Amino acid sequence: MRTYLLNRLWQSALTLLLASIVVFLGVRALPGDPALAFAGEERDPESLAAIRARFGFDQPLLVQFWKFLTAALSGDLGDSTRTGIPVTSMIGSALPVTIQLSVFALLVAVLVGGATGVLAAVRRGRPAEWFANAVALIGLSVPNFWLGLIAIIYLAVGFGWFPASGFVPFTVDPVANLHHLVLPALVLGSGLAAVVMRQTRSAMLESLGADYIRTARAKGLSPRAVVGSHALRNSLVVVVTIVGLQLGALISGAVVTERIFALPGFGKMTVDAVFQRDYPVIQGVVLVTASAYVLINFLVDLAYSLIDPRIRVTGAAS
Amino acid sequence: MSEPLVSEPPSKSDPEVAVPPLRRRLALRRLARNPIGVAGFVVLALAVLAALLAPLLAPYPAAQVHFDAQFQIPGTVGYVLGTDDLGRDILSRILFGLQASLQVGVLAVAVALAVGVPLGLAAGYFRALDALISRFTDLMLAFPFLVLAVGLAAVRGASLGNAALAIGISQIPGMIRVVRSETLRLKNLDFVAASVVDGASDVWVLGRHILPNAISAVIVQATVAIPVAIIGEAILSFLGLGIQPPDPSLGTMLSDAQQYATRAPWAAVAPGLAIMLVALAFNLFGDALRDALDPRSSR
Secondary structure, eight states: OHHHHHHHHHHHHHHHHHHHHHHHHHHHTOSSOHHHHHHTTOOOHHHHHHHHHHHTTTSOHHHHHHHHHHHHHTTOOOBOTTTOOBHHHHHHHHHHHHHHHHHHHHHHIIIIIHHHHHHHHHTTTSHHHHHHHHHHHHHHHSOHHHHHHHHIIIIIIISOOSOSSOOOOTTTOHHHHHHHHHHHHHHHHHHHHHHHHHHHHHHHHHHHTSHHHHHHHHTTOOHHHIIIIIIHHHHHHHHHHHHHHTHHHHHHHHHHHHHHHTOOSHHHHHHHHHHTTOHHHHHHHHHHHHHHHHHHHHHHHHHHHHHOHHHHHHOOOO | OOOOOOOOOTTTTOTTOOOOHHHHHHHHHHHHTOHHHHHHHHHHHHHHHHHHTHHHHOSSOTTOOOTTSTTOOTTBTTBTTOBOTTOOBHHHHHHHHHHHHHHHHHHHHHHHHHHHHHHHHHHHHOHHHHHHHHHHHHHHHTSOHHHHHHHHHHHHOSOHHHHHHHHHHHHHHHHHHHHHHHHHHHHTSHHHHHHHHTTOOHHHIIIIIIHHHHHHHHHHHHHHHHHHHHHHHHHHHHHTSSSOTTSOOHHHHHHHHHHTTTTOTHHHHHHHHHHHHHHHHHHHHHHHHHHHHOTTOOO
16 A cells, blocks of 8 residues: 555656646747737837846746746746736636636536436436436537536526626625536536446446345345445446546636636636736646646545555556 | 347467458447447438538538628528628538538547557557556646647647647547557457467567457547547637637637627527537447447446
């Protein structure tokens, strides 16, 4: 267990270092002079040189990378060349919105997808399974940003059941906060729910056919106990895996969802930064995303070994 | 799924015979008997045909504006699906947009295949390379496709090609994973071992024995990757990071439609339905294909 953990930790750290190199080099490859963008009207050579010196653009690449890395590790991602606000504090105010949205979407996905997946497996070959399968296939095929658009047109504007856009912090007004997030979370969670459903279904079918389930049935356990505590527990690994694998899709989906519902989150910040050529912000945003991805996948691996002790022994988590 | 009769590869004893044709014929027959798979295939064929023949089928050029016919509702004479804020015919734009969508889908999957298949084969076959390629996959997975596309659009500009590249790169890890696990499985089978004992080179074994037998899994993976790429293109173009106006794209149509969504909801409904229909057809066909190729799996 310990060597497995240390091994995973070292792999994650390596991935993070490589990711930071990619981010750093990628941002340097951007066309357009950020000094020009920042200077605005004052484009005389002296002020441009001053700006370059201030942000360190005039130093050798390796020096710039070392400075970037050590600063990043101490929580300093530089200042926005657009507004001069520290990138860390910009991320600090945008990230909670995105995290709240993603967690709600995940809840929707796991609850809806998990429940329909179990249902489809238990009711194999009956109308319930066909219905669940059809809904999952449609969920996989619908672009969820389009679903958001339609939800805004009909549910928000048409019926006025939900606010069409905007965000209220939870600390200011919890009810309004939740009300604003219902549609975005449903929209973002729908595609993921379809994936969770299909995987849960096939995992459940597999465990329901296993010998230990027959044993459990034979010894007279109620169907509910067999499905709930025997089959489901063994299918849980699959759901956790999906969450780890689909994290990238979740992050990508959050960007679009925020854009549609005008949520002041991470995604909106990212797209804005690209259009404004705000190097430090792009750099910080991509780095934080990659770190979050690596960190959460590490946690997913930990969760594996808690759910399924066999993985601890073999160490083969994939 | 329903077919209990499974023929094992008949030629295990003869290392020179690579792909048993019987298995593939049986798979095709199973596919043809699956009504859902056939339906998916038919819709798919129609969509591809409509996209290819867009210049002939579309009533108007995609970018042609009609200032005397703005916001026509669907069913108006001359504009079956209505018009947008500039009086552009929505049906024509969908047909040309479909062309762009399929182009991105095929290009992206081509990128994923070109990089993913060789790397997957190498990772599965050569133990020494496995760890290295796994790190590479981890690294790629750390950059979600949208973040990648954002970066690519910033560095190289937003275009159809760059959108396809970003989506294709993001699909490489999935392709590597599928090919790797197939290779691991096949590597341990007797007919491969026989070939190795026979003195065959690694390249020969990979190209002649492993790849042909892994190809079913690769085809299935490609079939399910295309709809993901099509939706990805729509997302990128919607955000302004993909196909640029005035070129028609289902994503930019939706982003335009959002501006006047309450005035002309049909402009937002039709392109989305088109994306959904094509993606659904791909997914149905992909599922049926998987069932046909591996009747023992239950998805």
